[in-house]
Amino acid sequence: MASLADISRRAGTSVATASRVLNGSTHPVSEATRARVLQAAADLGYQPSALAQALVTRSSRIIGVIVNDIVDPYFAEIARGVEDVAGRMGYLVMVCNADHRVEAEIEYVRALRDYHADGLVFAGSGAPAAGPVNDDLAQQVETARSRGARVVALARREFPAMHVGVDNAAAAFDVTDYLISLGHRRIAFVEGPPELFTSAERRSGFAAAMAAAGLGDELRFAGGFDFEAGLAAGRRLLTCRPLPDAVVAANDEAAIGVLTAFRHADVSVPDDVSVAGIDDTRPARFVELTTVNLPLYDLGAVAARHILADEDEPDVVLAHRLVPRRTTARRR
Amino acid sequence: MASLADISRRAGTSVATASRVLNGSTHPVSEATRARVLQAAADLGYQPSALAQALVTRSSRIIGVIVNDIVDPYFAEIARGVEDVAGRMGYLVMVCNADHRVEAEIEYVRALRDYHADGLVFAGSGAPAAGPVNDDLAQQVETARSRGARVVALARREFPAMHVGVDNAAAAFDVTDYLISLGHRRIAFVEGPPELFTSAERRSGFAAAMAAAGLGDELRFAGGFDFEAGLAAGRRLLTCRPLPDAVVAANDEAAIGVLTAFRHADVSVPDDVSVAGIDDTRPARFVELTTVNLPLYDLGAVAARHILADEDEPDVVLAHRLVPRRTTARRR
DNA sequence: TTGTAAGCGTTATCAG
């Protein structure tokens, strides 16, 4: 690969001059030399070394998006939002799959920092549990910030960051309230992963809605944020007699798992039981699931704008919206 | 951030020695100095600059996975496969969403090359159309290879690369054949994006199965690889009188779109029409779609192994498997 | 307008 030195040699200039014309510096360069440099660069197929550039400028035009689970469409839509606005500005966005492991998150933060990434987006929720790993993470994030990286979190996190999020408790409240308005009384809740802030927030929204209607929230089932967890919870739910009137799951994937368990057991949805989720990811549309739409794409887009902004932006919470579909009906 | 120079100063050694103990070189260093360096590094919280390391070693332990559409679960599962095996070896995998734009692919290849990525995985299919963009891409890939990057493609591509893939034509043949064995005769095919090799391969597999049974393959509908395209195709399909006995879609997402169109029109699946897809992504399980399982995760895992291998590996094609579920039934 | 030279933080070669 041709380097700046090669170019300058061929153009008969110094590397400094070559650099000036090739990187769009404002430093004045005569038309004649400029032309020679450009020509030489074209002849040799010059491509600047991003590595060297980043090393000296301390900035790499890379934005890292760290997600908990790359197969979860929730994160995919966020990533696309980041990508769309950052990509337009010539930034490169790379998504990193931490697979729910804080250690992996730490590794990615470290790598992103070492490559002088300009921004870090934490798409997933953190765990409340204080522990050595969480401290490590916080420290890595801190050094990344001290090196100039701008970091934004899309869910609650235990380290300083700009926040762009949604009101998870309100979202859960709203679906639950909708179910209640449909006449349901015995409503079950399939919980998210116990260690995540987001799970706790959604659970409390559910409990609040039930309490507001004078109903109990004792019908709670351990679950998770994936299909399999929902399936398992659904099966346990089926052993409950009488069956609940309705169930709200902590997210769409789990809700779809519940739906599947019910279908296997020939329990009709929504005739026998209503089912709802939270997120409004693509699969929710596939199965016509009642859910609450979270502006996932926008979450990513706004996060990207925060990173590209010149100074720190205030926290923002984006609006959610109930989306009634075919898995819920008035109680018979 | 502390640099090697800082460490060596504090430990009272040269940078060379500090580098030797800190990067696990085999060069001998006395226990005493080693300890001093380690201590200094610990005191200062030393973190090597990956940028500088990559600049001089010409290798960065980064593997890039370039996908066509990050919201497509097809790619998510592949990415996870790569991640699992490469991550275990201390490599960092970053997934890049080209969003079906060759220009974006080029940008990513360029960036990955500029950062001296050790490997590139092209997860998506390419377009047969020869054109200036494709040439550009081929050229960028070539320079990446010349810089030592190992590249593997998971679908047909117009540039030299190791290949690990599946037999798309055979997969399409197999579902179609299954439908025929169920007694269906008028079978419709919802095509993939017209510009992709993979689409063409699947279409030809469908045509071959139909021909082998002495049936015509004239019931073909323009489609795509996403839900919306399937939905649209499904709606057009509904205007067809009489309705076909069955439809095979070019992938699961499209099949689910067809399913949804049918549900909206109160056409019962599989009673009135059987529907099948290809891929066996997660949503297919959610809706109990008959499909053909492609070893997506393994595709990624094998690709990663090819990249980590010392020398070029022979092309491999992984086995697929028909997965009958509830969206297909014997013809009434 | 152009060039020189000092970094950026490593690794690697060669002497000592």
Add this chain to the structure above:
DNA sequence: CTGATAACGCTTACAA
């Protein structure tokens, strides 16, 4: 066993 020192490829004062 240890240390100078020259790369790696670029940007940017500072001088000319």
